[in-house]
Amino acid sequence: MSALKRVQQWATFARIWHVYDAAWQNPFHSAKLLKKYLMGLHKPIYHPLNDCGDHVIVINTGDIALPEDEWKKRAYFHHTGYPGGASWTVAWELHDKDPTMILKKAVYSSMDGNLQRRYTMERLHLFPDGKVPADLMKNVSNQIQQIRPVPKRLDHYSEQERKEFPKLIDYPKDYILR
Amino acid sequence: MSLYRQTLALTSRLLLKQALKTRITGETRNIKRWVAPTLNELYTRRLKVGPEPPQPRSTFLEWNYEAEVFAFGKRLGEDFDKNILKQALTHRSFVIAEEEKAKQKGVQFEELASNRSLIKESDKIVSDFLKEEFKEHPDDVAEALHDYLTSVDMLAHVASHMGLRDIILTSEFPVENSTLADTFKAVVAALKQSQDLARAQIFVKDFLISQLNGKDIFDIWNPEKPLEYLTNLLRQRGINEFEPRLCNQSAANTILANYQVGLYNNKKLLGIGWGESIQIAKETAALDAIQRLHYQK
Numbered sequence: 001m002s003a004l005k006r007v008q009q010w011a012t013f014a015r016i017w018h019v020y021d022a023a024w025q026n027p028f029h030s031a032k033l034l035k036k037y038l039m040g041l042h043k044p045i046y047h048p049l050n051d052c053g054d055h056v057i058v059i060n061t062g063d064i065a066l067p068e069d070e071w072k073k074r075a076y077f078h079h080t081g082y083p084g085g086a087s088w089t090v091a092w093e094l095h096d097k098d099p100t101m102i103l104k105k106a107v108y109s110s111m112d113g114n115l116q117r118r119y120t121m122e123r124l125h126l127f128p129d130g131k132v133p134a135d136l137m138k139n140v141s142n143q144i145q146q147i148r149p150v151p152k153r154l155d156h157y158s159e160q161e162r163k164e165f166p167k168l169i170d171y172p173k174d175y176i177l178r
Numbered sequence: 179m180s181l182y183r184q185t186l187a188l189t190s191r192l193l194l195k196q197a198l199k200t201r202i203t204g205e206t207r208n209i210k211r212w213v214a215p216t217l218n219e220l221y222t223r224r225l226k227v228g229p230e231p232p233q234p235r236s237t238f239l240e241w242n243y244e245a246e247v248f249a250f251g252k253r254l255g256e257d258f259d260k261n262i263l264k265q266a267l268t269h270r271s272f273v274i275a276e277e278e279k280a281k282q283k284g285v286q287f288e289e290l291a292s293n294r295s296l297i298k299e300s301d302k303i304v305s306d307f308l309k310e311e312f313k314e315h316p317d318d319v320a321e322a323l324h325d326y327l328t329s330v331d332m333l334a335h336v337a338s339h340m341g342l343r344d345i346i347l348t349s350e351f352p353v354e355n356s357t358l359a360d361t362f363k364a365v366v367a368a369l370k371q372s373q374d375l376a377r378a379q380i381f382v383k384d385f386l387i388s389q390l391n392g393k394d395i396f397d398i399w400n401p402e403k404p405l406e407y408l409t410n411l412l413r414q415r416g417i418n419e420f421e422p423r424l425c426n427q428s429a430a431n432t433i434l435a436n437y438q439v440g441l442y443n444n445k446k447l448l449g450i451g452w453g454e455s456i457q458i459a460k461e462t463a464a465l466d467a468i469q470r471l472h473y474q475k
Contacts, residue, residue, distance in 0.1 A: 001397070002394045002395075002396030002397045002400075003396060003400075003461070003462055003465060004394065004396055004451070004462060004465055004466065004469075005394060005396075005397075007451060007452040007453055007454070007458070007459075007462050008452065010436060010452060010453075010454060011436055011438070011452035014428055014429065014434060014436035015428070015429050015432070015434050016428045016429070017428065017429055055429075135431050136431075138430050138431045139428070139429045139430055139431050139432060141426070141427060141428040141429075
């Protein structure tokens, strides 16, 4: 095999590191998206036995947004294996304990019992905030686009933008807000 | 109920045996119990003894040397002169061995022509033709191609698949690669003598040069230090310097690091290549640049 063909093979099967910002994103929709990159389904060379999955670094998992009242109602089950070891933990409680767990479980369960999910999950790196070790960030060469556009806070708009915004109606000048 | 019937059948059979005072033999028409174990045992013993040593095809039955030699030419679609072809297939070692045998028996030895002179003649034919065919390639590439095609392994491979292995007359068995290679060359010379040089050249093209099919130039020709080679090549064309630029990279901190480097001259791309490290990527880019320069891709 010539050198050119060898490096072509190397480049085709190279592993890419992606970064994804989970802030303001629905973890379950994000999981559906990230699962494709982790399994290698986004590549034309995909085959389950091909080991072509990529790495994904997810930042700001602490800022995910669950829909409606899932924070209060979604409960995660855990059993220690011992008698009386069953426990149900609500999403907000779990998130307080470990801000990466919700997204991790979402990605894991999105793989639907696939036999390779145990080691595919090893390629998922979750961080509750933006602080990622520099070694890992050096590997990254792609950013996955967010699913939902992040809304901008009112106080993050500049004074000029607020003045120029085309308002339809406004409070009267002497109205006192409670 | 069935238990009652079974005991009834058994007792009646026993009584019948007693009455008739005969033996009911167990002869049936199926495959006997001892057949499979016997065959298995024979098989393991055969394996233990080991494979049979290879024998030359000419020692088997139905070997007609004349017919084989005739068929060889016709199979290739070529018209050979019978005597010249036989000479091409006779190796010097065979001639010597025959002479020895004749001396031992005391029989007069009839001179057999060997293919020594034909081999020498063919060396020149093949080399000249290859050089002619590859004259559009750069010098060192043409030389590498020539060396690759005229190597002993390549010629032996072609000869073996052509069916020369069975009809060569040599003293040794199994036939060696060098003998096969030489005989191929002798056959080319025999064709030239039987017909003409043009026909022999077409023969070389069809059987030898066609071995290049599907091969990349860098499978055969590998310039050591491709960057230096490229520098010299560019200097010949008036380009004195080029700069390598990192185009893409992924997983830089891991063992599966992948880099893409492009070589540029005045913002014009000369060559681009991938690599496991930046140095390898540069070398691959140099190889790509060399390929583009030589063949104006």
